[in-house]
Amino acid sequence: MRRSAVLTAGALAGAVALTGCSGSGAESGTDKAELAVSSSYMPQPVSADMAAGFLTITNEGAAEDTLTSVTSDVAGQVTMHSTVGGAMAEKSSFSIPAHGRLVFRSGGNHLMFEELKRAPKQGQTVAVKLTFATSGPLTVEMPVKSATYNPTTGH
Template structure:
């Protein structure tokens, strides 16, 4: 046990480094198979943290996205781009909100209901996992 203790202590600073503020999952009609989840993540640590993805039991997969706008030929084109990660700077915050970063819950396994709570495990570089529970809301 003596040999494991110093290694274990190396991982203690990561605990509590990332804090999630309340968020929500968008309620959509039952025929829509994808939806978005929103929340704010705060990095209380001294080093940057990378969110690599997430998982939930209500969807086949969860991916990181960011909305974007392009101007082409005098028209504004709106869309989303998948991201390999989202970096949260030391002492910084990243808001996942409509029109910006969001978690795409893709391939819903069943229709979600207003007021239901969805558990999502956020997966960070280095193996840190943060579980959040978000209400399903129509906004």
């Protein structure tokens, strides 16, 4: 009788362990955004009070998130803009789709650093804090490149 009790307990433990491995698709952590930032840079400002910033936010997660604000200690305020058909418009937020990305690039979506407190110079970095609706904030060290930097050529 003792041997069958041990086997039953072992079988029960195995069944419980296998239940935890079921492929239900609702695994912990996959139902949220998983954000990462790449390709960030600021062209050295040509104006004493304003600069632009560019970056890519990638979402590897299964849930959408929204970029709600951007701040930096180098600027009095940082605003987000979209450019469509040559017309620039300030935006209060940008959606980042699940398994998608949000691109800020020259001629498209971009960041504007306004009321500069100091003039960032090529070779320096600027700390930028990105705040999202759901995910925690991300701080990015944005390198300052030449005013004519082109990310497609690296110059």
